[in-house]
Amino acid sequence: MKRILSYFILFLVFASWPLKAQENTFKVIPLGVKGGLDESNLSAYLLAPTASKNYICLDAGTVYAGIAKAISNGVFSKSPEYILKNNIKAYLISHAHLDHVSGLIINAPADSPKDIYSSQYVINVFKNNYFTWQSWANFANEGEKPQLNTYHYKVLETQKEVALKNTELYIRPFTLSHSNPYKSLAFLIRFRNSYILYLGDTGSDKIEKSDKLDRLWKAVSPLIKTKQLKAIFIEVSFPNSQSNTKLFGHLKPSLFYDEINALAKYTGIQALNNFPIIITHRKPHKNNEAIIKEELLENNKLKLNLIFPKQGELLKF
């Protein structure tokens, strides 16, 4: 009997082995995590399949300083310029606010040819305001002449999945409301059968008088139930003390949880237990970053796995 019992225990150990050894699908290197003020640390996230060196850059507020930080952390071993030119294969821009694009613009003279993916709405801002000969130079393939052709604009259509050139990844964009009627994007990124969801700046449906987040939650909820969605990147810019009339199209902890509860209506509560949610875009005025973190952790009734990313520190999902 004892022997049978010990065989049974051995069987249990081995049966649970594949779960423990389960490999991560995606790696993410935050190049910048803040929602303002510190220009060396603004929204930008490199993402690739775990075994790949072909990264996409989700927003590009800070690029060079973030790569330099990742190098000093031992995440990369080559120079920042080498990584910029060879490992960033495409930019995905949620919206054209400067805290999401300034790193791309400043580093354009040192960059290699690649695509910038976004909505027509955002690409028009690049074309008419940033890549012009009065504000900088036209590093793109459309707009003012001469065109330096480093970047090729690729217009995304809402909800339509496309392959990202020179990568193993696919994306499907969703529209977000970022101080109605201003628009931002969320990107559902796919590698084989696994997904990551990255949201650009967004207000809550209640404050924006919108249904954009509700539509997004409905669309991704089946992927959470099947555990194909590995993580969600979402902003929380202000602490709860920020008045609802001064949110400028952003979330605060109470509104973040309103949205998580809206998501939970589609997924069920259990599916969100320990689900990784990466909090982006905290605005660093005064002690706000610490207050936002505290307010989120204190009210984490669904036991989400809340992650507060640090610049240049590798994350795996």
Ligand SMILES: [Zn+2]
């Ligand atoms: Zn922003």
Ligand SMILES: [Zn+2]
């Ligand atoms: Zn913004």
